[in-house]
Amino acid sequence: MRRFAVIALLALALLPAGAHAQKQTAVKEFVVGPIKITQPWTRVTPDASTVAGGFMRITNTGTVPDTLIAGTALISHRFEVHEMVMDQGVMKMRELRPGLVIRPGETVELRPGSFHVMFIGLKQRIKLGHPFKGTLVFEKAGTTEIEYSIEPFGTRVPGDGGQPMPRTSETGQHQKKSH
Amino acid sequence: MLRRLKIAVWGLLIAGAALAGLTQLGWISSGGLPRVEVTIGGPFELTDHNGNRFSSKSLEGRPFAIFFGFTSCPDVCPTTLLEMSNQLKRLGPAADQLTVIFMSVDSERDTPSHLKAYLANFDHRIVGLVGSEQEVRAVAKSYYAFYEKVPTSTGYTINHTASVYLMGRDGRYRGAISYHEPEAHQLAKLRRLMEGNP
Numbered sequence: 001m002r003r004f005a006v007i008a009l010l011a012l013a014l015l016p017a018g019a020h021a022q023k024q025t026a027v028k029e030f031v032v033g034p035i036k037i038t039q040p041w042t043r044v045t046p047d048a049s050t051v052a053g054g055f056m057r058i059t060n061t062g063t064v065p066d067t068l069i070a071g072t073a074l075i076s077h078r079f080e081v082h083e084m085v086m087d088q089g090v091m092k093m094r095e096l097r098p099g100l101v102i103r104p105g106e107t108v109e110l111r112p113g114s115f116h117v118m119f120i121g122l123k124q125r126i127k128l129g130h131p132f133k134g135t136l137v138f139e140k141a142g143t144t145e146i147e148y149s150i151e152p153f154g155t156r157v158p159g160d161g162g163q164p165m166p167r168t169s170e171t172g173q174h175q176k177k178s179h
Numbered sequence: 180m181l182r183r184l185k186i187a188v189w190g191l192l193i194a195g196a197a198l199a200g201l202t203q204l205g206w207i208s209s210g211g212l213p214r215v216e217v218t219i220g221g222p223f224e225l226t227d228h229n230g231n232r233f234s235s236k237s238l239e240g241r242p243f244a245i246f247f248g249f250t251s252c253p254d255v256c257p258t259t260l261l262e263m264s265n266q267l268k269r270l271g272p273a274a275d276q277l278t279v280i281f282m283s284v285d286s287e288r289d290t291p292s293h294l295k296a297y298l299a300n301f302d303h304r305i306v307g308l309v310g311s312e313q314e315v316r317a318v319a320k321s322y323y324a325f326y327e328k329v330p331t332s333t334g335y336t337i338n339h340t341a342s343v344y345l346m347g348r349d350g351r352y353r354g355a356i357s358y359h360e361p362e363a364h365q366l367a368k369l370r371r372l373m374e375g376n377p
Contacts (some may be wrong), residue, residue: 027278046257048296078333089357091255092338095331112254113359120251120333154261165315166264166301 028149033141034062035102040134040146041120044153046128052076052126054117054134054148055110060102066140068117069099073134073148077121083114084113099139112156126150194207204356219344219352221321225282225314227274228307239350243278246343247324249285255358261363263343264302264347273373274304280299282308284326284339285337286315345372 030037040056054073060066073081081096100115102108110116126132128150137143152162181350205375217221227233246265248256260281267274286309294307310318326339341358345368353372358363 018198045253046297046300048250048293048299049253049257051251051253080331080333082336086341086358089340090338091358092324092343093253093336094329095336097332116253118253152256153202163261164264166261166268167299167303 018159028147030144032136032138032144033066033140035060035066035141035144037136037144037146040148041151041155041158042126042148043151043155044128045122045167046153046165047125050120050122052119052122053082053112054119055112057107057109058100058102059107060104062141063104064140065103066099066112066138067099068136070137071117071135072141073117073119074120074132075122075126075134075148076125077123078119079134080118080120080153081115082118083115086113105110128152182186201363210266217323219321219323220346220350221318223312223314223318223321225308225318226291226368228291228298228309233306233308235350238278238346240348241276242348242353243279243280243282243354243376244343244372245282245322245346247282247284247319247322247326247339249283249337249339250289250293251285251336252339257338257344259341259358260298260301262365263305265362266366267302270369270373277369277373278303280308280322281305282315282318284315284319284337286310291335291366314377345369347372348375 009094010117030040036059037058037059040054042054045052058068068081071081073079081099082152083094083100085092085094088092096115100108102112108115131147131149132149132172133145135143149158151158153165156159156165217376222235224232224234224236246259246263248259250256263279267277267279279302281294283294289309291307292310294309296303298307309315322344323346324340326337328335328337343356345353345355347353354368356368
């Protein structure tokens with residue numbers, strides 16, 4: 001009986017750790033009406049950057065098209081919705097007006113090199129471990145609050161680990177590997 | 180009989196020489212297309228990220244790579260700067276002979292000190308250049324590099340050629356690295372540039 005009690009206590013003690021671990025890896029999802037926003041993320045940018053891109057997947061589970069027309073982010077003064085197209089060696093970025101259309105049943109992926117939201121006029125640096133909130137405004141579904149998780153510099157797909165910054169402002173030297 | 184033969188042979192020789200000469204001059208097509216020479220690149224002098232004047236004369240006899248962008252560029256420019264930094268590292272000590280130039284096409288917003296701060300995260304050997312609208316337009320034109328300012332609801336962005344131009348020791352255009360070209364290809368191109376092979 002006592003052995004069972006000890007094991008049970010141990011299990012209970014580890015439960016919060018398990019739950020916490022689960023939270024760390026869970027992909028964030030936000031819902032507003034028929035619109036589902038999955039895993040909003042951004043990445044660390046060069047120190048002196050005044051802009052950054054925001055990425056996510058947006059799914060329209062409804063029966064009529066909706067448009068992402070605006071948004072905000074605590075990290076920046078301004079917010080725009082953009083598309084990027086490579087046209088014969090020229091990278092063209094275009095603000096989408098009125099916005100990004102999500103057709104019924106469709107999932108649009110906002111990712112580097114493609115559709116993205118732009119944080120313009122950063123109020124502070126984007127830092128690992130410091131997610132920040134923002135809002136998205138859909139023409140029909142309305143406004144929802146979301147939170148952007150932070151990926152390392154050079155990330156192209158969340159979880160790919162990004163790339164080391166060649167130099168950091170702290171050391172001013174070529175980044176050394178540290179463990 | 181012999182005299183006629185001599186005349187014939189001489190005639191043939193002269194005709195042959197004339198044909199060869201005319202072909203050389205391009206009066207007669209040797210079978211190929213007419214040659215048109217386009218010179219990519221040209222002399223320039225702008226301000227570097229330390230606020231000093233930087234002239235292309237200082238690059239004479241040394242290979243260099245140059246690309247056009249701006250610091251409010253969210254993807255292409257940081258990625259290219261990162262990739263070029265990685266390549267410089269891979270080239271080892273030979274990299275000191277290669278000058279990598281990042282030229283801003285955003286004369287309005289990019290100042291030398293801003294460029295310096297922006298480049299602080301990348302290889303210290305990368306040179307940032309800024310200039311007036313006229314200066315920048317002239318350089319971009321000589322490189323056949325495209326850029327255009329596009330207004331947005333809160334400001335503007337700039338579309339621009341995403342390639343890195345590779346210039347040889349002789350100052351002549353040697354090729355380009357396209358955006359997102361596999362890193363192994365990039366490195367091979369840079370090595371060939373350094374060795375002086377086309």
